[in-house]
Amino acid sequence: MQTVDGSTANLAGVSPSASSDLDIIGTLCRILTRSQVIISADLTTPHSCRSYLISYSVIEDEDDFSINTIIRERQEQLNAALQEISDLERVMDGIKNLHRQLIEKKDGITQSMNLHRRLVSGIWRLPTEVLSHIFVHCFPETSHISPPSKTLAPMLLTRICRRWREIAVGMPSLWRRLRLYSNEVGNRRWESIAFCYDLWLKRSRGHPLSLEVWCCSDDSNTILRGLIQPYINQISTLSIRFFPPTDKPELMLENLSALQELTICAYDSFLMPNIAQSISQLPFTMRSLKITFPVLKLHDFSAFTPLMARLTNIEVALDQMNTVPNILHLCPNLSSLTILTGVKQKMRASRPIIHTNLRSLRIAHDIWNTEHLSHLFDVLTLPNLRMFEVRYIEPSQIHALFDVLDSLPHPKSSGIDVQSWPHGDLRALIVRSNCPLKGLVFSGGVTPTDEQRAEYVALIPSLEVVVSRVAR
Incomplete structure (x- = not known):
């Protein structure tokens, strides 16, 4: 291959990939050399100034011949320039491809280097049992988590490395607490959010769930209820906030066969009769009832009577x-x-x-x-x-x-x-x-x-x- 200075490079013993890279560089050098000739060509002719001042009627035959010759010369120059542009675009595509391959190679080298560094690092030698115990203590202080939260545990733990991901995904206890919003149903990203909710709940693998649900319109509540329906028998702790225009709060309190703890905040006091009726039908597993709003009156508790005898904890206003x-x-x-x-x-x-x-x-x-x-x-x-x-x-x-x-x-x-x-x-x-x-x-x-x-x-x-x- 000819180099920039015109000498010939010996490619013997060079790998096919390296040879291809050298071909790209050599082709680029040749294009640059040829292009300099085209770029430096003087396009000025004796007729350049006349063309704007004379009419076609005064052009003589000998001028006509000279001009046609110039036109043919320019056509050849144009063809040469177009060819160089085509060759250069081909080389540029090759350079882009080469750049992409080098980036991938760099990432691979970095990943391999980090992998081997981890092999000599103490934290990566910790047994799975120890890491699992650490993961449990990585949760934020908030009682429930709203996915997708990639910056908080447990989602963050799945993004560190393959081993941490496998451990985190295999721990149902990390996926037991979740906050869901029914007003997200109308969000244009709802399909992605619903998929994340469902994936989170699946990872609980049948273990008891602690959910916090924010309920708005009845239509969105129905859709959200349908999403958690496959896991309804896992819900042991449920916290619900009812916001207007909810009219049917009882929808979210049906068929909770494993429920043990219930927290309710209803920002519309007119919902309380329906809520009270639903509470009275909760299962024998119920042990804790917390109603932060509205304020309860004596007659409200009469509707809870079947449930009250089983409760061990009450928090009310x-x-x-x-x-x-x-x-x-x-x-x-x-x-x-x-x-x-x-x-x-x-x-x-x-x-x-x-x-x-x-x-x-x-x-x-x-x-x-x-x-x-x-x-x-x-x-x-x-x-x-x-x-x-x-x-x-x-x-x-x-x-x-x-x-x-x-x-x-x-x-x-x-x-x-x-x-x-x-x-x-x-x-x-x-x-x-x-x-x-x-x-x-x-x-x-x-x-x-x-x-x-x-x-x-x-x-x-x-x-x-x-x-x-x-x-x-």
């Missing part, structure tokens, strides 16, 4: 404290109760109740209305209570939750008036219950005095009393 003894009466197996209330009316007289299974009681209340707590403490006896927490709710939170129109005065200080805190009634409850209380927590601005705290500890020396300005 109440419109009156008289509902608490009724809940305890309907739920003999209850071990944990969390209530939020902003009621201002005095608690009506209620029969004393002894609940032997309640271990945890948490109350969030309005700082200016503690009288109802006194009456509640008076009627309760909780011989198995281990944890009691009370915290203060800002008036603004009360208004948002209970839709109260009249405003309450904002407290002048972050602490409660110690005279209004029913210390004596809580102390009497602890004494009467003779319970193995381990933790007594005051948070969000509820601040008993040092003397009151000392009295609690005097009753139970091992008791831990925690006072925190921040609501836990």
